Amino acid sequence: xxxxxxxxxxxxxxxxxxxxxxxxxxxxxxxxxxxSWGGAYQAGQSKHVWQPAAAKLGIRLVEETYNxxxxxxxxxRSGASSWDVVSIGAGxxxxxxxxxxxxxxxxxxIDASSFVKGYADKHWVGxxxxxxxxxxxxxxxxA
Numbered sequence: 577x578x579x580x581x582x583x584x585x586x587x588x589x590x591x592x593x594x595x596x597x598x599x600x601x602x603x604x605x606x607x608x609x610x611x612s613w614g615g616a617y618q619a620g621q622s623k624h625v626w627q628p629a630a631a632k633l634g635i636r637l638v639e640e641t642y643n644x645x646x647x648x649x650x651x652x653r654s655g656a657s658s659w660d661v662v663s664i665g666a667g668x669x670x671x672x673x674x675x676x677x678x679x680x681x682x683x684x685x686i687d688a689s690s691f692v693k694g695y696a697d698k699h700w701v702g703x704x705x706x707x708x709x710x711x712x713x714x715x716x717x718x719a
Contacts, residue, residue, distance in 0.1 A: 607636045612663035614641035621663060625703075645672060652677040663703065673699040 610626050612618040622639060630637035640659065642648065645668040651657035664672065672678045678699035688696050695702030 607638055608660050609638040609640060609658055610661040610663070611640045611642050611659045618663075644668060648672060649675070649677055664700075666702065669697075669700040673697060 608630065610621075612621055618639070618641065622637075626637055626639070642662070645664065648657075648659075648662060648664065648668075649672070651659065669678070680698050681696075681701065686701075688701075691701065692705065695705075
């Protein structure tokens with residue numbers, strides 16, 4: 577795995593915004609509903625990705641929160657979903673894709689050339705990259 581650099585971060589940010597910039601995402605409406613986990617995480621997404629994209633496109637942005645895959649599954653299966661873009665973890669995205677409850681993305685209008693390899697699929701695009709570091713006190717525990 578290569579270290580995360582500015583280019584990868586920008587590609588991940590672009591991947592998150594890609595569905596927002598797709599004409600298919602808003603071609604029939606002037607409103608886009610985005611859904612995430614709430615709190616500081618969603619506030620950051622809103623300020624740095626969703627609001628700038630909505631302003632650039634001249635569309636009205638509606639934000640909602642949800643509690644994960646069960647909420648998404650229930651809305652889709654009941655036919656009551658008004659969500660356009662959902663921020664979901666990788667495991668949930670893979671499962672939702674396998675259950676066929678996500679719409680297929682149109683890569684004819686989404687330029688995936690700058691996406692990090694392996695971070696895009698038929699139904700989803702990865703938007704966050706992170707890592708976990710393990711550290712210890714080498715004076716107490718030898719390396």
